[in-house]
Amino acid sequence: MHIVEIPSFFPPYGGEFCLEQAKALQALGHRVAIVSNVQLSVKKSLSEFVKLPYSHHYKMLDDVTVYQSYMRGIPKCFRLNAKRWIRIVKKMFDEYVAENGKPDIIHAHCCKWAGYAAMQLSEAYGIPYIITEHLSKMIYEQEFGPGYKDTWLMPMLREAYEHADCVVTVSEELVESLSPLFGNNYRWKYIPNMVDTDFFAYRERQPDEHGFRFCCLANFWPLKGYDVLLDAFDQLPDGTTLDIAGGGTDGKSCRQLIDAHRRHQDVHSHGRLSRQEVRELLYNSDALVLASKSEVQPLSLMEAMSTGIPVVATEVTPRSLRIGEGCHIVKTGDADALAKMMESVSRQIEYDRRKVSEVIAEKFSPKAVALELEQLFLSVIEG
Numbered sequence: 171m172h173i174v175e176i177p178s179f180f181p182p183y184g185g186e187f188c189l190e191q192a193k194a195l196q197a198l199g200h201r202v203a204i205v206s207n208v209q210l211s212v213k214k215s216l217s218e219f220v221k222l223p224y225s226h227h228y229k230m231l232d233d234v235t236v237y238q239s240y241m242r243g244i245p246k247c248f249r250l251n252a253k254r255w256i257r258i259v260k261k262m263f264d265e266y267v268a269e270n271g272k273p274d275i276i277h278a279h280c281c282k283w284a285g286y287a288a289m290q291l292s293e294a295y296g297i298p299y300i301i302t303e304h305l306s307k308m309i310y311e312q313e314f315g316p317g318y319k320d321t322w323l324m325p326m327l328r329e330a331y332e333h334a335d336c337v338v339t340v341s342e343e344l345v346e347s348l349s350p351l352f353g354n355n356y357r358w359k360y361i362p363n364m365v366d367t368d369f370f371a372y373r374e375r376q377p378d379e380h381g382f383r384f385c386c387l388a389n390f391w392p393l394k395g396y397d398v399l400l401d402a403f404d405q406l407p408d409g410t411t412l413d414i415a416g417g418g419t420d421g422k423s424c425r426q427l428i429d430a431h432r433r434h435q436d437v438h439s440h441g442r443l444s445r446q447e448v449r450e451l452l453y454n455s456d457a458l459v460l461a462s463k464s465e466v467q468p469l470s471l472m473e474a475m476s477t478g479i480p481v482v483a484t485e486v487t488p489r490s491l492r493i494g495e496g497c498h499i500v501k502t503g504d505a506d507a508l509a510k511m512m513e514s515v516s517r518q519i520e521y522d523r524r525k526v527s528e529v530i531a532e533k534f535s536p537k538a539v540a541l542e543l544e545q546l547f548l549s550v551i552e553g
Contacts (some may be wrong), residue, residue: 171547172201172273174266176259176288178280180206180238182218187304187363188279192234194364194540203235203273205266207258209243209251226262237266249322252283259287260294273297275547280304281352282323285330292333298550301330302338304363307347308393308464324351331356335550338543340467341488359546362490364539365472365530369445372478372527373453381409382516385455387448387470388462390418395461395484396427401505402461404432406513412459415440415451452477457515462486463502471497476530478523482511490533496526 175192179185185206192202212219222240229236241258243251267273276291276299278284285301292299328351331337337358339345345358384403388394396414403412412433418424420441428437443451452458458474459482467488471481475496483491484502491497498515500507532538 171275171544171551172271173203173547174263174273174276175202175204176263176276176278176284177204177206178278178282178284180204180208182215183208185279189231189234190364190366190536191277191302191540191543193232194536195543196234197536198540198544200544203237203266203270204231205237205259205262207239207241207255207262209241209255211243212245226265237262252323255283256287256290259284260291263287263291267295274551275300277302277543277547281327281330282310285334286326289330289333298335300336300338300547300550301334302340302361303344303348304340304466306344306464306466307351310348310351312393328352336546338546341490343488344466360490361542361546362534362539363467363469363472364536365469365476365534367476367527367531367535370449370452370473370476372476372524374523375453375456375478381411382457383411383413383455384457384459384512384516385413385415385451385474386459386461387415387443387451387473388460388468389416390421390424393462393464395463395503396424398463398503398505398508399459399461400427400431400433400437402508402512403437405506405509406433406516408436410512410516411436411438413438413440413451413455415443415448417442448473449477452479455479457482457512459508459512460484460487461508467491472530472534475526476534478527480515480518480521480523480526482508482515484508493526493529495521496523496529 175188177185177188192204196202210219226239229238239258239262272295276288276297278288278301281301288299331352332355337356338361339358340363342360419439428434452474457480460468462484465486471483471491474481480496482498486502498511500511
């Protein structure tokens with residue numbers, strides 16, 4: 171198959187899931203390319219806004235062909251930026267087809283705005299398209315603001331959903347969660363995100379005489395529940411430590427929140443880590459904790475269990491990740507319940523860590539997920 175991936179988000183603003191899927195599909199022998207237009211924000215990084223290339227260009231990322239563009243977003247012009255983004259992607263796709271031929275299928279990541287662009291390209295070229303949805307209802311609501319259901323954008327997104335040959339949701343719960351936004355009048359299939367189980371490979375841990383070490387891998391956003399996590403950590407006995415990592419965890423706001431808590435001296439913040447540094451933190455931790463208030467399919471839980479440590483998470487965690495002794499669930503927003511579960515896990519002496527890691531590989535490895543995508547794409551192409 172010749173597959174073109176169109177991500178709504180791509181580095182430097184996330185979207186690595188698109189690249190990982192492209193690599194896995196390419197490993198099965200398919201021809202895969204990514205057509206990416208990233209809307210840059212002057213508020214996020216003036217340096218990137220000014221210095222990144224201004225012209226469309228091809229580049230290779232991990233042996234995957236990427237046709238790349240960086241669009242300078244106009245502050246407070248949401249609708250205009252959306253129209254510009256869609257127009258640029260359509261032009262880039264036209265240029266790609268002229269040089270590389272028409273693909274067999276278009277795979278868009280997130281409906282806003284890749285899914286809508288894919289719908290228009292599908293109509294123009296007669297190519298089927300799939301949308302993989304990664305965003306939760308809460309993220310859509312926060313981004314669009316009050317009254318979003320009655321705005322110009324919702325009919326566009328619903329139309330893209332309803333015309334898609336299939337909408338892939340990365341958790342089964344996401345379909346019901348998004349129904350107030352997109353309804354139910356579309357074909358869908360659950361296929362999870364993947365985790366590099368070779369990179370986040372299983373490793374035995376030895377008990378640390380200096381105490382139990384929790385880690386949390388999440389950007390410092392309200393949805394990630396750091397307020398609840400730190401309240402819970404205050405209740406744990408001395409001898410436990412907490413390492414937090416992710417965008418903003420080394421910033422002033424996060425530091426102020428940490429310093430306001432009794433156990434602040436036992437909380438270590440690392441900021442944004444490289445992939446290798448994330449793995450090293452997991453290998454040096456005894457458990458991962460995530461106090462999120464909204465999630466679709468948190469990769470950090472999968473990565474942690476793949477390396478052989480248990481996780482403590484909230485009720486927003488999808489059922490597919492609730493794997494035996496590896497995943498412990500508490501009520502969302504309940505610091506007392508979270509503290510009790512964290513303490514229980516810290517005292518848990520024996521469980522089959524390797525078995526949990528094997529289940530992660532069986533369900534979420536790149537090959538396992540790529541084979542599911544391949545089967546879906548072929549069924550759509552063959553009608």
